[in-house]
Amino acid sequence: MNSQSVKHISECFVNPHHVSEESQQPLYLAPSDLVMLSVHYIQKGLLFAKPPEAMDRRHKAEFVNSLLDRLKHSLSLALVHFYPLAGRLATKKEENPPLYLVYVDCSNSPGARFIYATLDASVSNILSPTDVPLVVQSFFDHDRAVNHHGHTASLLTVQVTELVDGIFIGLSMNHCLGDGTSFWHFFNTWSELFQAITQGVHDNTIVPGISRPPVLKRWFPDGHGPIISLPYTNPDEFIGRFEAPELRERMFHFSSESIAKLKAKANSESNATKISSFQSLSALLWRSITRARRLPSNQSTRCGLAANTRARLDPPLSGDYFGNSIHPIISEAVAAGELLQQGLWWAAWKLHEAVVKLDDREIRGFLDAWLQSPTVCLIDQFFDPYMVMMGSSPRFNMYGIEFGMGKAVALRSGCANKFGGNVSSYEGRESGSIDLGVCLPPDAMSALECDEEFMEFASVPQYY
Known part of the structure; x- marks a missing residue:
C-alpha cells in the first residue's frame, strides 16, 4: 500500500452559507x-467505522452521497462563523x-477546498501496522x-477518504489562521452543525447559532497593530x-491508571505535589528518547512543550480566541548523562519550573522583542536533533466530534511539522x-521500543 493508492474522485470549493459584512x-x-x-499547515483527522447500513452494496452509494452533501452543507454553515478559513x-x-504586509483577504477567494x-x-490496514503507514499522509x-502558500492554495481543505469499511475525515488548516486550540474549536463546531442539520433542528435557509462563537x-x-510590516521585499x-529525515512514526497509549502512576512516581520522588500528569509524561519521553538516541553523556539536551497562552496573558484572552496564542516552553539545557542519572522527578521538575516561568511578563517580553x-x-x-518537542494537547476535545457514524475509532495526523x-x-x-504519536529515526525508535x-x-x- 502506498500514497498512490488514494484516488481523488471529486473536488469542489465550499463558501460560507452567506457573506457577512465583516x-x-x-x-x-x-x-x-x-x-x-x-x-507547515496543521493536518489532523479522525477515522470512523462505517455504520452497518453503509456496508450493504445496495445502500453504499446512497450513504456516501448523503454524507458528502451533509458535510458540505454543515461546512458552509461553519464557515459563516469562521469566515477567514474560506479566504x-x-x-x-x-x-x-x-x-510588506501579509493579511487574509476573504472577499477574493473560491472558498475552502473539499475533496x-x-x-x-480497510480500517485495520491503517491501524494494525506497528508504524503509522505512509499512506496516511495522503x-x-x-x-x-x-x-x-495560502496566497494561492486554500487556507482550509477537508478531505473525505472512503475506505472499504471506514471514512477518514482529514482537515488541513493554514497555521497562520490559528493554533491547535483554534483548529479543534473549528472541527468541533463543524460537528455540532452537522448534527443539527442531521437531526433537522433548523431551517436550511438560516445559519443556526453555535455553542462557542469564535473571537476573530x-x-x-x-x-501595536493592526498593520505590522515585515522586514522583507520578497518571500524567498x-x-x-524543510524535508524531514527518514523517520518512523508510532502511536503509544497511556491509560488513565498508567498516567496516575507516573504522576505519583514523579511527585513522591521529589517530595512534591505540584508536578502535573503531563509534566510527568513529558519527562518520561524526554528521558526515554534521550536514552534511545544513545547520546554522549556530555551532550546537552532540552525538552519543549507547546503552551496555550490565552489564560497566561493579563488580562487573559478568551478561550475561544481564534488565532495563534501559543509559545514554546523550553526547559534549560542539561547534559544527557545527568538527565539519565537523575530520577524521573528531576526531569519533571525541570519542566515544571519552565512552565511556571511562562507568564504575562515573559510572553509580552518575547512579543516586544519580536516587534523590534x-x-x-x-x-x-x-x-534540534537532541531535543524532544511535545506538541498538540490531550486537552483538546477530539473524540467528541461525530458525523453520524458514532465515536471515531482513531486519530491520525499528516506529515506536517514532523x-x-x-x-x-x-x-x-x-x-x-x-x-502519543512519536517520530524518531529507525534506530532510535527500535531502542525506544525496548526501553524498560x-x-x-x-x-x-487497542482500537476495538
Missing part, C-alpha cells in the same frame, strides 16, 4: 500568526515608506506546503523548504487516557 474587510495577522508563515492570504508591498477520495483498504491536502478579532500588544527571503526585529520561524532552524524527537499528544479514546522504563507505562493502542 468578511469583506481584510483580516490583519498578529505577530504570533505572522511568525508561522514558513511552517486567501494576500501581500501588500510598498517602497516609500517601506511596507472526496477513495482507498481500497489523507490530507497541502502535502509539505508551508503557510505562505486579532489581539495585538499595546500600542523567509520561506524555507520581526522574523519568521523556519522549521529546520527550530529543529522531525526526529517530535511527539504529538492526543486525547485517548478512553476517558483520562492519552495517545518507557514500556512500563506505555502500551499498544
Whole structure:
C-alpha cells in the first residue's frame, strides 16, 4: 500500500452559507500568526467505522452521497462563523515608506477546498501496522506546503477518504489562521452543525447559532497593530523548504491508571505535589528518547512543550480566541548523562519550573522583542536533533466530534511539522487516557521500543 493508492474522485470549493459584512474587510495577522508563515499547515483527522447500513452494496452509494452533501452543507454553515478559513492570504508591498504586509483577504477567494477520495483498504490496514503507514499522509491536502502558500492554495481543505469499511475525515488548516486550540474549536463546531442539520433542528435557509462563537478579532500588544510590516521585499527571503529525515512514526497509549502512576512516581520522588500528569509524561519521553538516541553523556539536551497562552496573558484572552496564542516552553539545557542519572522527578521538575516561568511578563517580553526585529520561524532552524518537542494537547476535545457514524475509532495526523524527537499528544479514546504519536529515526525508535522504563507505562493502542 502506498500514497498512490488514494484516488481523488471529486473536488469542489465550499463558501460560507452567506457573506457577512465583516468578511469583506481584510483580516490583519498578529505577530504570533505572522511568525508561522514558513511552517507547515496543521493536518489532523479522525477515522470512523462505517455504520452497518453503509456496508450493504445496495445502500453504499446512497450513504456516501448523503454524507458528502451533509458535510458540505454543515461546512458552509461553519464557515459563516469562521469566515477567514474560506479566504486567501494576500501581500501588500510598498517602497516609500517601506511596507510588506501579509493579511487574509476573504472577499477574493473560491472558498475552502473539499475533496472526496477513495482507498481500497480497510480500517485495520491503517491501524494494525506497528508504524503509522505512509499512506496516511495522503489523507490530507497541502502535502509539505508551508503557510505562505495560502496566497494561492486554500487556507482550509477537508478531505473525505472512503475506505472499504471506514471514512477518514482529514482537515488541513493554514497555521497562520490559528493554533491547535483554534483548529479543534473549528472541527468541533463543524460537528455540532452537522448534527443539527442531521437531526433537522433548523431551517436550511438560516445559519443556526453555535455553542462557542469564535473571537476573530486579532489581539495585538499595546500600542501595536493592526498593520505590522515585515522586514522583507520578497518571500524567498523567509520561506524555507524543510524535508524531514527518514523517520518512523508510532502511536503509544497511556491509560488513565498508567498516567496516575507516573504522576505519583514523579511527585513522591521529589517530595512534591505540584508536578502535573503531563509534566510527568513529558519527562518520561524526554528521558526515554534521550536514552534511545544513545547520546554522549556530555551532550546537552532540552525538552519543549507547546503552551496555550490565552489564560497566561493579563488580562487573559478568551478561550475561544481564534488565532495563534501559543509559545514554546523550553526547559534549560542539561547534559544527557545527568538527565539519565537523575530520577524521573528531576526531569519533571525541570519542566515544571519552565512552565511556571511562562507568564504575562515573559510572553509580552518575547512579543516586544519580536516587534523590534520581526522574523519568521523556519522549521529546520527550530529543529534540534537532541531535543524532544511535545506538541498538540490531550486537552483538546477530539473524540467528541461525530458525523453520524458514532465515536471515531482513531486519530491520525499528516506529515506536517514532523522531525526526529517530535511527539504529538492526543486525547485517548478512553476517558483520562492519552495517545502519543512519536517520530524518531529507525534506530532510535527500535531502542525506544525496548526501553524498560518507557514500556512500563506505555502500551499498544487497542482500537476495538
